[in-house]
Amino acid sequence: MSPGARRARLLLLLLLLLLFLLLQLPTVAAQRRPPRSHSLRYLFMGASVPDLGLPLFEARGYVDDQLFVSYSHESRRAEPRAQWVRTGAASQLWLQLSQSLKGWDHMFIVDFWTIMDNHNHSKVTKLGVSSESHTLQVILGCEVQEDNSTTGFWKYGYDGQNHLEFCPETLDWRAAEPKAQATKLEWEVNKIRAKQNRAYLQRDCPEQLRQLLELGRGVLDRQVPPLVKMTHHVTSAVTTLRCQALSFYPQNITMKWLKDRQPLDAEDVEPKDVLPNGDGTYQRWVALAVAPGEEQRYTCQVEHPGLDQPLTASWEAPMSGTLVVGIISGIAVCIIVLFTGILFRILRKRQASRGAMGDYVLAECLK
Known part of the structure; x- marks a missing residue:
């Protein structure tokens, strides 16, 4: 093989190596990008007098910021709200989720009446219904951090104000207002419920979140830069x-x-x-x-x-009108000079060719 051929082959190999490295850059960047945390949370809400237009119990479930399930006391059914949970692979998980929501429906109503009793808000009229309406909100769920550690949360709000928060480490409740003390003491007597709450937050919820993330792969894990x-x-x-x-x-x-x-x-x-x-x-x-x-x-x-x-x-300040006019004028002058130069060269070439042709004709006549 000649030295020239060897150099050409070496250059081709270097170009192929450079192209390979360029193609790998997006992949390397994606691999170095740190994983993001994910969360699973459920929102429960209800009113003591549903006739006002508010439900007795309604639940919504979110993975990160995506609504994937809803449930109401009237229908007693879990309804899918995302396309990725409508697949056949989600059937078993959906059955477990429906049973959990039915259980939370019952728990919510019992807790609602307990809190109303401790606020002396459960008085009824002669018609057998409460004389005023109150609301209860619950948020519970978990978050899986980037290092695979988990945290859980379980909070109650009553009439739009923070009320109680469950502490899984100590198996007790933190009262956000003095009127929540009676419910706090009543719930802390039931140690079985506290242990069940902790098991859900630390074990069941993270496991359910991982299953949902697997179902929603390609949708929930997409990243669109701003x-x-x-x-x-x-x-x-x-x-x-x-x-x-x-x-x-x-x-x-x-x-x-x-x-x-x-x-x-x-x-x-x-x-x-x-x-x-x-x-x-x-x-x-x-x-x-x-x-x-x-x-x-x-x-x-x-x-x-x-x-x-x-x-x-x-912030990039816009150019002033005078500066813009100056730049445009300068560009126009450059274009005029350029075309003038080109036209001048064309004319000179034509004159030179005509002079040469005249000399040739004159020489023919002299012969």
């Missing part, structure tokens, strides 16, 4: 920078302001809640009031599971 942009708003009193994160999934996102590359205090920032879009993604924005002329000192930093590294955005 589109980040900065806008500038000026009023008579203040100048405001607004950092927007658009079309991202999942909804957990961190947005913070930096001044001269240093984080600002939280009280200086106006945060906004994460809002859903109609396509299953989310949006959020944070605003900051700044002194006029100092906009360039501030940047917005965004962290999201879909990003390999934090993304920063800053």
Whole structure:
């Protein structure tokens, strides 16, 4: 093999190796991206007088932020709310879930009357119904962290206020208000119920969450990075920078302001809640009031599971009208000069060719 052929073969191998490495870059980045935490939570709500339009008991189940099941006391049925739980692979899990929701339906109503009794809210009229309506809300579930550790939560709210919270480590209840003390003492006598609650939070709930995540693979574990942009708003009193994160999934996102590359205090920032879009993604924005002329000192930093590294955005001041006109004029002058040069060269070539042709004709005539 000649030296030239060897060099060509070596160059081809190097190009193939470079192409392979470039193709592997997205895979390596995905492997280095840390796993995200997941949660399973159930929301229970009900009213003591359903005739007001509120249900006696209604439940909704969420994996992360995705609603996947609903249940009502009237229908006594668990209804799927996501396509990925309608498959045949979910039949056994769905049977267990339906039984659990029926049991929670009964538990909720018993607990409701217990709390109402301890508040002296269970008085009835001559018609045999309560003279006023009250509400009870329950949130329970678990979260599996990135390191595979788990945490559980089980909280009660009564008439829109925090009421009781279960502590699985100590098997007791934490009262959020003085009127919850009577229910706390009554429930702590029943140690069997406390142990069942702890077993659900620490064992059954994480196991059910892992099964649901397996069913929803490709939907629940997708990561859509945010589109980040900065806008500038000026009023008579203040100048405001607004950092927007658009079309991202999942909804957990961190947005913070930096001044001269240093984080600002939280009280200086106006945060906004994460809002859903109609396509299953989310949006959020944070605003900051700044002194006029100092906009360039501030940047917005965004962290999201879909990003390999934090993304920063800053305000780019638009060019003034004079500068834009100057740039356009300069470009126009350059174009005119370029075409003039080209036209001049064409004319010179034509003149030269005509001169050569004239000399040739003259030489023929002299012969």
